[in-house]
Amino acid sequence: MLRAILFFCAYLTWQGVIALKMLELQVPPSIMSGQPITLNCTFDLEGDTLYSIKWYKNNVEFYRYILSDRPPGQKYPLQGIYLDNKFPHGPSIQMYKTDLASEGTYRCEVSSEAPFFDTVRDEKELRVYVLPKRGPTILGAKPRYSIADDLNVTCMSAPSKPPSFLQWFVNDKEVPQQHTTRMPPLRNTDGLLSSMLGLRFVVVPQHLKNGVLTLSCRAYISKAYLTTKSEIVATNKAKIAENTQH
Numbered sequence: 001m002l003r004a005i006l007f008f009c010a011y012l013t014w015q016g017v018i019a020l021k022m023l024e025l026q027v028p029p030s031i032m033s034g035q036p037i038t039l040n041c042t043f044d045l046e047g048d049t050l051y052s053i054k055w056y057k058n059n060v061e062f063y064r065y066i067l068s069d070r071p072p073g074q075k076y077p078l079q080g081i082y083l084d085n086k087f088p089h090g091p092s093i094q095m096y097k098t099d100l101a102s103e104g105t106y107r108c109e110v111s112s113e114a115p116f117f118d119t120v121r122d123e124k125e126l127r128v129y130v131l132p133k134r135g136p137t138i139l140g141a142k143p144r145y146s147i148a149d150d151l152n153v154t155c156m157s158a159p160s161k162p163p164s165f166l167q168w169f170v171n172d173k174e175v176p177q178q179h180t181t182r183m184p185p186l187r188n189t190d191g192l193l194s195s196m197l198g199l200r201f202v203v204v205p206q207h208l209k210n211g212v213l214t215l216s217c218r219a220y221i222s223k224a225y226l227t228t229k230s231e232i233v234a235t236n237k238a239k240i241a242e243n244t245q246h
Contacts (some may be wrong), residue, residue, distance in 0.1 A: 020118040027124035039093040041108035049113035065090040079233040085214040103128040132158035144220035155217035159192035166197035
């Protein structure tokens, strides 16, 4: 009995020494739609023998690599997955392009051969963003305004993901929030969103700068979602005709 216990303890110790380990899963946290990406799964067999590497998106398998198979790689069609056929997939996966459907949680799962049949896994989330293709649009602006006129306009951003954040400026000064109205974003058929921000106030002489009232709508997406800063400015100028007494 003592010998059996010692053998079992030695087996557990040996198994611990050669236990399969997941070292790192490299998945970019965010990318721009259309970009190619490489996902990398790094592990340590620690003397064990590799059996398989499996890749999943949102718990759906799209690629598996089994060393003993011929060919060892097998891919499964999945929306948003565009595997590069020239790339030797396995611990690394390369997609030659991406789109909004590529967004999701990616998991790498590695298994070892007999006698231990260990399996380790790790997963990370990938977000896909889309920049607006043009600047925002100012809707409802008149060609001329007079003192005491009701100025009522709306700024609409170009479709993007996430939706742009909008700000109104009058003569390069940000408009107080009490004069603006945030509306629910419009969802386009492709899943992208257009932000909308209303602006309304009564024109007073203080709004004139050299006889001109300049409306500016600025649309931007936070740096947290971009590799580079994106700031889009659209300006609509309208001359003010002040009331005169005769």
